[in-house]
Amino acid sequence: xxxxxxxxxxxxGDPQAFEVLYNMHKRxxxxxxxxxxxxxxxxxxxxxxxxxxxxRKIGTFRGDxxxxxxxxxxxxxxxxxxxxxxxLDQVSLDQDRDDGQDLxxxxxxxxxxxxxxxxxxxxxxxxxxxxxxxYRTVFVLHDIEGYEHNEIARMMGCSVGNSKSQLFKxxxxxxxxxxxxxxxxxxxxxxxxx
Amino acid sequence: MINCPDLQEDVSLWVDGExxxxxxxxxxxxxxxxxxxxxxxxxxxxxxQGVERLEPIExxxxxxxxxxxxxxxxxxxxxxxxxxxxxxxxxxxxxxLKPAWSGAILALFLGIGSLLVYDLTTPSPVVPVPxxxxxxxxxxxxxxRKAEANYRxxxxxxxxxxxxxxxSLDPVLAQVFHDNLxxxxxYLNECKQAVENSPQNPLAHRYLLAAYQKKVELMQTIVTxxxxx
Numbered sequence: 038x039x040x041x042x043x044x045x046x047x048x049x050g051d052p053q054a055f056e057v058l059y060n061m062h063k064r065x066x067x068x069x070x071x072x073x074x075x076x077x078x079x080x081x082x083x084x085x086x087x088x089x090x091x092x093r094k095i096g097t098f099r100g101d102x103x104x105x106x107x108x109x110x111x112x113x114x115x116x117x118x119x120x121x122x123x124x125l126d127q128v129s130l131d132q133d134r135d136d137g138q139d140l141x142x143x144x145x146x147x148x149x150x151x152x153x154x155x156x157x158x159x160x161x162x163x164x165x166x167x168x169x170x171x172y173r174t175v176f177v178l179h180d181i182e183g184y185e186h187n188e189i190a191r192m193m194g195c196s197v198g199n200s201k202s203q204l205f206k207x208x209x210x211x212x213x214x215x216x217x218x219x220x221x222x223x224x225x226x227x228x229x230x231x
Numbered sequence: 232m233i234n235c236p237d238l239q240e241d242v243s244l245w246v247d248g249e250x251x252x253x254x255x256x257x258x259x260x261x262x263x264x265x266x267x268x269x270x271x272x273x274x275x276x277x278x279x280q281g282v283e284r285l286e287p288i289e290x291x292x293x294x295x296x297x298x299x300x301x302x303x304x305x306x307x308x309x310x311x312x313x314x315x316x317x318x319x320x321x322x323x324x325x326x327x328l329k330p331a332w333s334g335a336i337l338a339l340f341l342g343i344g345s346l347l348v349y350d351l352t353t354p355s356p357v358v359p360v361p362x363x364x365x366x367x368x369x370x371x372x373x374x375x376r377k378a379e380a381n382y383r384x385x386x387x388x389x390x391x392x393x394x395x396x397x398x399s400l401d402p403v404l405a406q407v408f409h410d411n412l413x414x415x416x417x418y419l420n421e422c423k424q425a426v427e428n429s430p431q432n433p434l435a436h437r438y439l440l441a442a443y444q445k446k447v448e449l450m451q452t453i454v455t456x457x458x459x460x
Contacts, residue, residue: 052308064287071288088298156281180282205243212274
């Protein structure tokens with residue numbers, strides 16, 4: 038069954054079509070939810086809400102954009118709405134709450150340290166999860182999901198400059214988190230080589 | 232003089248290709264002579280490459296079950312038309328026998344059903360009951376009771392092993408057998424009722440024994456269901 042056939046099937050109430058469409062998009066939707074909220078139970082809840090909204094609105098899909106884009110935007114909106122409603126540890130994008138405390142110390146003139154060989158998949162996932170929510174939101178939307186700053190600004194109700202600035206801070210923080218893990222990883226690698 | 236922390240924000244933009252040509256040129260020149268910012272640039276690229284290697288996260292199976300449950304509750308999923316019971320009685324992975332099974336089961340139930348209806352709606356027996364003596368009638372009923380006792384013993388003997396078998400079978404197939412056993416029991420009770428209503432009617436006797444026979448056959452099928460798979 039193609040995506041277009043599955044969409045038509047969903048409109049007609051065909052159970053198999055719902056399942057096909059779910060299987061086509063489940064990983065991307067769930068990954069986005071997981072990376073944005075970190076909590077598996079909340080990610081499941083958000084994914085369910087996203088798919089239910091999708092299936093309720095599927096009759097209004099006109100095909101002006103790719104279905105995955107439509108579905109994805111819908112999911113992002115649901116996540117952002119939940120984050121706003123809960124007002125958890127969100128970093129406001131309209132004020133630079135960060136006064137340098139969150140960011141890594143800059144040691145100019147120190148030895149050349151870089152992350153080559155450190156950024157493996159699991160370490161990176163952990164470091165992303167450890168980012169403050171506001172930084173993480175922009176980082177996930179821009180660097181993982183590929184949204185442009187103007188789209189992020191529109192979705193989050195902030196300026197483009199603010200989105201860029203948050204992304205920079207997110208990357209800076211991520212770098213420091215990864216560098217913290219570097220000595221541990223090197224020890225592990227050393228042990229493994231012995 | 233270039234301030235490294237300020238320039239690193241430009242490096243971050245440069246990595247994304249979001250810097251105008253003049254600033255991009257400044258960044259490039261600075262990176263050639265500043266090891267700190269050059270390391271920062273390498274790290275930004277390492278993070279980007281790392282992100283590209285991230286894999287999608289698999290949701291748990293229960294997520295679809297929850298969504299499907301909600302879709303059903305909201306009436307968005309069109310429910311499947313229920314299969315007739317004789318279609319369900321045949322294991323799905325045994326398609327060659329399906330027409331034969333369906334035909335046989337359909338014929339059995341149609342036969343039992345129509346004869347029951349005939350029997351229950353006919354005021355007098357179709358076959359004139361000879362004016363048998365009371366002792367003869369008693370003897371016939373005694374024979375019927377003995378035959379019933381034999382069938383019940385057979386059912387009792389098969390029940391433990393068939394129950395065990397049903398527990399070990401694929402739940403879908405087990406449910407099919409459960410449903411058909413329930414149908415058999417229903418017809419068996421109908422036949423018993425018919426005998427109670429017309430104890431002298433030989434047709435009622437025959438159908439009761441046929442119903443027992445079919446139940447035993449079904450239980451034997453369950454016990455030997457490995458050979459079907």
